[in-house]
Amino acid sequence: MAEPKVCEDLLRERRKCTFDVTELTNLIDGGAQGTEERHYVENLVLNTEGLSTKNEVPEEYLSHKERYEYAVKKACILYEVLKEYAAKHNTMDAFKPTNKYRVTFGVVKDISPFMLHMGMFVPTILNQSDPEQMAEWLPQAMSMGILGTYAQTELGHGTFLRGLETTATYDPATEEFVLHTPTLTAYKWWPGGLAHTANHCIVVAQLYSKGVCYGVHPFFVQIRDTETHMPLPGVKVGEIGPKMGFQTANNGFLGFDHYRIPRRSMLMKNAQILKDGTYVKSKNDKLTYGTMVFVRVLIVTDVAYELSRAATIAVRYSAVRHQSQPKPGQPEPQILDYVTQQHKLFIGVATSHVFRVTGCWLWDSYSQVIADVGKGNMDQLPELHALACCLKAVCSRDATARVEEFRLACGGHGFMASSNLPIINGIVAATITYEGEYTVLMLQTARFLVKAWKQATLGNAMTPTVSYLVRFVNNDRVRWENRPEGIVSGFLAIAAGKTKAACESLQEYERSGMDYEDAWNSASVQLVNASEAHCRAILCEVSWRELSRLAAQSSPSLGKVLLQMGELYLIYWALEKRGDLLLYSTITGADIAKLQARYEVLLGLLRPNAVGLVDAFDIRDEILNSTLGAYDGRVYERLMEEALKSPLNAEPVNQSFHKYLKPLMMKAKL
Numbered sequence: 001m002a003e004p005k006v007c008e009d010l011l012r013e014r015r016k017c018t019f020d021v022t023e024l025t026n027l028i029d030g031g032a033q034g035t036e037e038r039h040y041v042e043n044l045v046l047n048t049e050g051l052s053t054k055n056e057v058p059e060e061y062l063s064h065k066e067r068y069e070y071a072v073k074k075a076c077i078l079y080e081v082l083k084e085y086a087a088k089h090n091t092m093d094a095f096k097p098t099n100k101y102r103v104t105f106g107v108v109k110d111i112s113p114f115m116l117h118m119g120m121f122v123p124t125i126l127n128q129s130d131p132e133q134m135a136e137w138l139p140q141a142m143s144m145g146i147l148g149t150y151a152q153t154e155l156g157h158g159t160f161l162r163g164l165e166t167t168a169t170y171d172p173a174t175e176e177f178v179l180h181t182p183t184l185t186a187y188k189w190w191p192g193g194l195a196h197t198a199n200h201c202i203v204v205a206q207l208y209s210k211g212v213c214y215g216v217h218p219f220f221v222q223i224r225d226t227e228t229h230m231p232l233p234g235v236k237v238g239e240i241g242p243k244m245g246f247q248t249a250n251n252g253f254l255g256f257d258h259y260r261i262p263r264r265s266m267l268m269k270n271a272q273i274l275k276d277g278t279y280v281k282s283k284n285d286k287l288t289y290g291t292m293v294f295v296r297v298l299i300v301t302d303v304a305y306e307l308s309r310a311a312t313i314a315v316r317y318s319a320v321r322h323q324s325q326p327k328p329g330q331p332e333p334q335i336l337d338y339v340t341q342q343h344k345l346f347i348g349v350a351t352s353h354v355f356r357v358t359g360c361w362l363w364d365s366y367s368q369v370i371a372d373v374g375k376g377n378m379d380q381l382p383e384l385h386a387l388a389c390c391l392k393a394v395c396s397r398d399a400t401a402r403v404e405e406f407r408l409a410c411g412g413h414g415f416m417a418s419s420n421l422p423i424i425n426g427i428v429a430a431t432i433t434y435e436g437e438y439t440v441l442m443l444q445t446a447r448f449l450v451k452a453w454k455q456a457t458l459g460n461a462m463t464p465t466v467s468y469l470v471r472f473v474n475n476d477r478v479r480w481e482n483r484p485e486g487i488v489s490g491f492l493a494i495a496a497g498k499t500k501a502a503c504e505s506l507q508e509y510e511r512s513g514m515d516y517e518d519a520w521n522s523a524s525v526q527l528v529n530a531s532e533a534h535c536r537a538i539l540c541e542v543s544w545r546e547l548s549r550l551a552a553q554s555s556p557s558l559g560k561v562l563l564q565m566g567e568l569y570l571i572y573w574a575l576e577k578r579g580d581l582l583l584y585s586t587i588t589g590a591d592i593a594k595l596q597a598r599y600e601v602l603l604g605l606l607r608p609n610a611v612g613l614v615d616a617f618d619i620r621d622e623i624l625n626s627t628l629g630a631y632d633g634r635v636y637e638r639l640m641e642e643a644l645k646s647p648l649n650a651e652p653v654n655q656s657f658h659k660y661l662k663p664l665m666m667k668a669k670l
C-alpha cells in the first residue's frame, strides 16, 4: 500500500527551510557517522518481530498489571537486539549521552522496567566495586544473568542520606553483614524495577562494625531466587502503586529481616571492611555518591531530548492547525503564524539545543574529573558536584515548564494521551525530584558558591566555573552591552550580585545571634536564587560559546540558524530577568526595548525554519508516538483512528446503560 501523502501545510513549510536539515541532524548526532549508527540501531530495533507497536492496542488501555507485563516482554526482546549491537562497542560508550538508545520509546512509550538496571545498577558496579568484584558481577549484569536496581531512598528519608535507617552490621564470626530494616520508615521505597523485575540490587545502608557506625555504604544484594523469582527468606518486596507518570517503571519497596550477606557483598573499591571487622576508610567518603553524580550529568542531555520530542509534536501541529480569522474574508491562518505561538514554541526548540550542548560539555568535564579521581586526584570533585547539582536542577525544571508550554500550544488536543504529551510530561516532571530534589540540589550548589565568594573576597585563586566572581567583588554593576557577549556578562553580574547578597544576609542573620544552620535556613530563598542565577549564567555562557563554535564549523546557512537560536535563548532570559539586569548592570529602559524588538525579529527569522528545525531532531514517528506530531501531519485522521481504538467504541451501547443509566432515567419518569 502506498504511504499516505504528507499534508500540504508541512510540504510548504519544508520548502521554505533555508538550511540543510540533514546537516543539523548530523550535528546533533555528533557527526554523520553518529546519525548512521542511530539509524542502524533504530532500523534494527523497530524491524524486529515483537517490538513494533503498530498493530497493538495502545498501552494506555491496558490494566496496571497488563501494562507492566507488556513492558517487561518488550524490554526483554529489546535487550537481545541491543546486546548484539552493543557487544561491538565499548561498555561506557553505551552510556554516552547520544540519542542512539532512545529507540526504547519506540518499543514502550513510558519508562522501561530495566532503566535502573542499565542506568544505576551497572554504573555502580563499574564505579564502586574492586577489580575482583567487578570481574564477578559485571559480566552477569551486562548479560542480564542477574537483574538489578539501585535501592537507596527509604519511606522516611530520600534527601537526607546520612539519615537512612537500613543497617548493615558486620558479624566477624561468620564474615557476613546482617541487613536489617528496623522501622516502617526504613523500608526502601521508590527504586525502579525493584517491585517484580529485579533479583539483585545495590542497597545503600548504614555500615556498623565493632559497634561503630561508619555511615552509608553500598552493598550488592540478592533479593529473589534466580530460578523461581520468589523473594528470599528475610526479604519483603513489592510494588508502591500507580504514580503521576513512570507507570511501567515498576517502582518498589523493600525490607530486610536480619538478612545475611557475605562480607564481600560490600562494594569495596573505596572503603572496606576487613575480615576481623576493621574499617578501611575511603580516600573521599563522597565517592559513595558517585552514581548520583553520573546520573545528574546524564539528565541534562536527557531532558534536552524530551524537549526535542515535545517540540516536534507542538511545532508540526502548529503548522497543520488553522484557527481564527484575524483578517475578515481571509482563510484561517496556521496557528504557527501567531507571534504569541512562536513565543511559546521557539524558546523550547532553542532550549533543547542549549541543554544538549551544555550537557555534552558537562559530560566532557565529568569524564575528565572522573579520570583524575581514578588517579587519586579529588581536587575538582566539589566543583563537579556543584555544577552537576545546579544544572540537573535547573534543566529539569525548565524542561518541565517548556513541555507544559508545548502542551498548551496544542490546545485541547495536547491534553489527549494520543498526543503523547502527557507521558512526556510525566517523564520530564519526575526528573525534578529524582536523583536529588530541585531545592536540595540548588542549596548544594549554594554551599559551593558561598565558599567561592569568600575566596574571591580574600583574593584567593578560584576554580574555573566561579572565577567570574572576582570581577564583581568591588563592582557589582556591569557596563551593559547590547550584544550576546554583553548579555552573558549581564548574567554573570546577576549571579555574582545575588551570591554577594545571599552571603551578606547569611552574615547578617549570624550577627543577629543565629547559629550558622538557622542563618542558612533564613537566607535559603536567596541562596537558591543565587544558585539559579549562577546556573543560568553558565547555561548562557557555555551554550553561546558552544553554539558559536558549532556555527563556525557549519555551512553559513546552518551557522546563521544556530546563532539565532543561541541569541533567542539569551534574549528570552534577559527579558525574563530584566529586573535583575536593572539592579546589576547599567541596562536602561531603552536597552530593554531594543532587546524586545530584537526578540521579535528573531521570532520572525526563525519562523520559516520552524518545521525544518524540528525535522532535524529526526525523531521517527514510532519513537514520537504522537497523533499530533507525525511526519506527514495527518493530525485529524490519526486522532480519529486512535479514538476508534478505544475499547468503549467496540460496542454501540455499553452495559452501564442498562445497569445504571436506564434505571436512573426510569426513576425520573416515576
Ligand SMILES: CCCCCCCC/C=C\CCCCCCCCCCC/C=C/C(=O)SCCNC(=O)CCNC(=O)[C@H](O)C(C)(C)COP(=O)(O)OP(=O)(O)OC[C@H]1O[C@@H](n2cnc3c(N)ncnc32)[C@H](O)[C@@H]1OP(=O)(O)O
Binding pocket: 082, 083, 086, 087, 094, 095, 101, 115, 116, 118, 119, 120, 142, 143, 150, 152, 153, 158, 159, 160, 161, 162, 192, 286, 289, 290, 292, 293, 295, 298, 381, 382, 385, 433, 434, 435, 436, 437, 440, 444, 447, 448
Ligand atoms: C549489553 C547491552 C547494553 C544495552 C545498551 C543499553 C544502553 C543503555 C543506554 C544508556 C543507559 C543510561 C541511561 C541513563 C539514565 C539513567 C536514568 C536513571 C533513572 C534514575 C531514577 C531515579 C533514581 C534515584 O532517584 S536514586 C536516589 C537519588 N537520591 C538522591 O539524589 C539523594 C539526594 N541527597 C544527596 O545527594 C545528599 O545527601 C545531599 C547532596 C543532599 C547532601 O546532604 P548532606 O547531608 O549535606 O551531605 P553530606 O553527606 O554531609 O555531605 C556534605 C558535603 O559533601 C559534599 N557532597 C555531597 N554530595 C556530594 C557528591 N555527590 N559528590 C561530591 N561531594 C558531595 C557537599 O557538597 C558537602 O561538601 P562541603 O564541602 O561540606 O560543603
Ligand SMILES: Cc1cc2nc3c(=O)[nH]c(=O)nc-3n(C[C@H](O)[C@H](O)[C@H](O)COP(=O)(O)OP(=O)(O)OC[C@H]3O[C@@H](n4cnc5c(N)ncnc54)[C@H](O)[C@@H]3O)c2cc1C
Binding pocket: 116, 150, 151, 152, 153, 156, 157, 158, 159, 160, 189, 190, 191, 192, 246, 251, 430, 433, 434, 435, 436, 437, 438, 439, 440, 443
Ligand atoms: C519517579 C521517581 C523515581 C525514583 N527512583 C528511585 C530509584 O530508582 N532509587 C532510589 O533510591 N530512589 C528513587 N527515587 C527517590 C528520589 O530519589 C527521591 O524522591 C528524591 O531524592 C527526593 O527525596 P524525598 O522524596 O525524600 O523528598 P524530601 O526530601 O522529603 O523533599 C520534600 C520537600 O522538602 C524539601 N527539603 C528537603 N530537605 C530540605 C533541605 N535540607 N532544605 C530545604 N528543603 C528541603 C524539598 O525541597 C521538598 O520540597 C525516585 C523518585 C521518583 C519520583
